[in-house]
Amino acid sequence: MxxxxxxxxxxxxxxxxxxxxxxxxxxxxxxxxxxxxxxxxxxxxxxxxxxxxxxxxxxxxxxxxxxxxxxxxxxxxxxxxxxxxxxxxxxxxxxxxxxxxxxxxxxxxxxxxxxxxxxxxxxxxxxxxxxxxxxxxxxxxxxxxxxxxxxxxxxxxxxINDSQLKYGVENRHGVGEGLWHAVQTLTGMHLSGRRVGVIGYGPVGRGVAAYARAAGAAVEVVESDPIRRLYAHYDGYPVPRQDDMLRRVGIVVTASGKRGVLPVGALSGAREGIVLVNAGHGNDEIDVAGIKAHSAGVDQVAEKVVRYRLEGGPTVALLADGHPLNIVMNSGSxxxxxxxxxxxxxxxxxxxxxxxxxxxxxxxxxxxxxxxxxxxxxxxxxxx
Ligand SMILES: NC(=O)c1ccc[n+]([C@@H]2O[C@H](COP(=O)([O-])OP(=O)(O)OC[C@H]3O[C@@H](n4cnc5c(N)ncnc54)[C@H](O)[C@@H]3O)[C@@H](O)[C@H]2O)c1
CATH class of the missing domain: 3.40.50.1480 (Adenosylhomocysteinase-like)
Known part of the structure; x- marks a missing residue:
């Protein structure tokens, strides 16, 4: 141009x-x-x-x-x-x-x-x-x-990162809205009727969960902090253990800010075809290196969408190589x-x-x- x-x-x-x-x-x-x-x-x-x-x-x-x-x-x-x-x-x-x-x-x-x-x-x-x-x-x-x-x-x-406005508006609503735009752009998936799991219920996870529910998804939340787990409960979400949640959901979003929160070992019992999305920091919340090391087959479905057939486990679809998807796609308001x-x-x-x-x-x-x-x-x- x-x-x-x-x-x-x-x-x-x-x-x-x-x-x-x-x-x-x-x-x-x-x-x-x-x-x-x-x-x-x-x-x-x-x-x-x-x-x-x-x-x-x-x-x-x-x-x-x-x-x-x-x-x-x-x-x-x-x-x-x-x-x-x-x-x-x-x-x-x-x-x-x-x-x-x-x-x-x-x-x-x-x-x-x-x-x-x-x-x-x-x-x-x-x-x-x-x-x-x-x-x-x-x-x-x-x-x-x-x-x-x-x-x-x-x-x-x-x-100004730790401002009330950043937490209350950008982290919660900016990421929550932008992430699902990006998922739809990449995969074409419609959210209503889908089961979604969110790991981490800080402002980012809270927004991701709320926007998925507003679009008609059935959302479950996994949160290690008991206070925030209780918030999620009173916001109306089931709060199961992670392995339990992974058996049911078709899409899982990490929003914990913690490295390796979704290790490859945890995916062995996950639902077939589960889509893995990161909304948190960097590209290490999902164990991308572990997934690559333990995959028996790789299929590039579309740009930024790669399916890995895990050895002795399900096929998982990783979006944007585990980088924060809304940022990679520059999506949202x-x-x-x-x-x-x-x-x-x-x-x-x-x-x-x-x-x-x-x-x-x-x-x-x-x-x-x-x-x-x-x-x-x-x-x-x-x-x-
Ligand atoms: N994608 C973006 O555009 C964007 C924007 C802002 C922030 N972020 C990042 O998103 C992440 C989350 O932000 P936040 O403001 O919600 O942070 P936060 O720290 O307030 O919330 C993270 C939550 O995850 C929980 N958690 C930690 N380890 C867990 C585990 N193993 N299992 C279940 N829950 C666990 C914590 O208890 C906490 O409640 C941060 O890394 C932040 O840098 C991303």
Whole structure:
């Protein structure tokens, strides 16, 4: 696709996102009037998707110099790169240069925003001389927060991963909805009448279970924590043992955040043809290596759909090689992510006016309330 066409497609996607959930344009109008970022250099590590473009196009209206590094080659949309460059943002996609993080840091940022902690860790460990310029930073992800906990941070980093809004909206509704879109896109399966098992009943498992039930599936929940198992019971789900559940369900979804929660040994008694889906972290909740090592036959049914005939056991269908399916398929509504990005923008704006002590700090409840109020207005429910 020619560069102009890619950029036009990205711009059309940004317009579509803003048309039905205009949370960012409201903030953009405010930042254009108040110019909170004037005189600052803001470095951002982000997935270069149209969701990020929707956010950055409004942030830059608040003044300042914006420098962006792509967080992953796999998620980089070249149309977004072109669109951001046209808007005056310096963009360093991963893979295109030797040292994109170092190049971003050469701009001597005063504020940082990160997904995964790589940008902040690069500054702290490789360019500590630049730390004195930095007033504060923001981290968006669990991986990044965990990584930053092991560093001696010379400036304050606001953790917006552990916000109430992320748990209550993105983890629960964003994943719950997006995951089933992705399953249907890959397999064509209709959920009503199917038996579904969910392993882990945190916000992610709760959403996955609720959206499956809403689509007509009979859902069972396996949860190791007795309190959450009780919640699942009162939400109306059977809460059997895992081996019992696996004998019955046609689809099982892992949502525990724990490595090896579905070991190959547990699948020996599973229902024939069971579909294995991961909604949790990384690709190690389902024992993918064990499945491959113990399979007597492999059949690539479709893209990202592989059936393995287990030795002495059933045939299992593994989706997306055990990676979190909604992320691999980039599926679901953009609203939960836009809400998280609004929280990012509001936090950056707040940091231009307020000092924070060095180390990790939680996002303020008042900023979360403001983001929630803006989301309600974007949904046409701005009363109260
Ligand atoms: N796919 C996505 O887009 C996406 C988005 C957000 C979070 N996540 C990931 O999803 C995972 C779950 O997120 P969460 O917010 O619900 O986390 P959480 O930690 O609140 O919930 C996980 C639940 O799994 C349970 N569990 C752990 N081991 C178990 C086992 N062996 N058997 C049964 N239950 C078990 C825990 O008791 C807990 O209740 C995390 O790894 C998170 O990083 C994925």
């Amino acid at each position: 020619p560069a102009d066409e890619r950029s036009a497609r990205a711009a059309a996607d940004v317009a579509r996102i803003n048309a039905f959930f205009p949370i960012m344009p409201v903030l953009g109008n405010r930042w254009a009037a108040t110019r909170p970022f004037e005189g600052r250099t803001i470095a951002i590590s982000a997935h270069l998707t149209t969701l990020t473009a929707t956010t950055l196009r409004e942030l830059i209206l608040g003044g300042g110099k914006w420098v962006v590094v792509g967080a992953s080659e796999a998620t980089t949309d070249q149309g977004v790169v072109n669109l951001l460059r046209d808007a005056g943002v310096e963009v360093y996609p991963l893979g295109s240069r030797d040292e994109p993080y170092a190049q971003v840091l050469d701009h001597e940022p005063t504020l940082l925003a990160d997904v995964g902690g790589e940008l902040i860790a690069s500054l702290v460990q490789r360019r500590p001389d630049l730390a004195r310029n930095v007033t504060a930073a923001v981290e968006l992800t669990r991986t990044g927060v965990t990584r930053l906990q092991s560093l001696n941070l010379p400036f304050g980093v606001v953790n 953009p609203e939960p992510v836009m809400l998280h990005f609004a929280l990012l923008g509001l936090t950056l704006e707040w940091l231009t006016r307020h000092p924070v002590a060095p180390g990790l700090v939680q996002v303020l409840p008042s900023i979360e309330e403001e983001a929630a109020t803006l989301a309600l207005r974007a949904l046409g429910m701005g009363h109260g």
